[in-house]
Amino acid sequence: MSGTAPPPTPSGPAPAPPTLSSGWTGAKIGPPSAWDPTNPKSVSEQKILTNLKKIYDPEIPMNIVDLGLIYGFKWTGEGAVTVTMTLTAPGCPVAGILADEVKSAVQAAEGVKEAVVDMVWEPPWTPDKMSDLAKRTFGYV
Numbered sequence: 714m715s716g717t718a719p720p721p722t723p724s725g726p727a728p729a730p731p732t733l734s735s736g737w738t739g740a741k742i743g744p745p746s747a748w749d750p751t752n753p754k755s756v757s758e759q760k761i762l763t764n765l766k767k768i769y770d771p772e773i774p775m776n777i778v779d780l781g782l783i784y785g786f787k788w789t790g791e792g793a794v795t796v797t798m799t800l801t802a803p804g805c806p807v808a809g810i811l812a813d814e815v816k817s818a819v820q821a822a823e824g825v826k827e828a829v830v831d832m833v834w835e836p837p838w839t840p841d842k843m844s845d846l847a848k849r850t851f852g853y854v
Contacts, residue, residue: 742762742778742779742781742844743758743762743765743778743783744758744783744784744785744786746758746785746786747759747761747762747786754786754788754794754824756824757794757822757823757824757825758786760822760823760824761786761794761796761818761819761822761825762778762783763822764818764819764821764822765777765778765783765815765818765819766778766779767818768811768814768815768818770782770801770811771807771811772801772805773801775843775847775850775851777798777811777815778844779843779844779846779847780801780838780842780843780844780847781838781841781842781843781844781847782798782799782800782801782838782842783796783797783798784797784798784799784833785797789829790827791826792824792825792826792827793825793826793827793828793829794819794825794827794828794829795828795829795830795831796815796816796819796828796829796830796831797831797833798812798815798830798831798832798833799832799833799834799837799838800832800838801838802838803834808832812830812832815828815830816828816829816830840853
């Protein structure tokens, strides 16, 4: 006998994992259109954000959504979306690679057939665009 008791078994059924349509598991970050209940594409946009949160800036240990690099979504047709984004600096050496990663992640989201990435520099990125998580991580709050 090892002398340790087995872990307690929970009583009752396990809670169902949250889904995008029933609620977000983190802060509501990203373009406001993803959280607008009147937007018929909001569920697709939330799925896009979930995919984009898997992409990290190669120089900063944070995903591009929490960094505030994703400015918005524009649906240009049935299943076609343009993602407007920026980078922390115009001279970022991985701009093309990051744009390709974003395009692939967006096209992988349910409801998206075609994606275009529109890289913009206005308005310029500033640390105030970061999520609360990123601001805490980097000491801004």
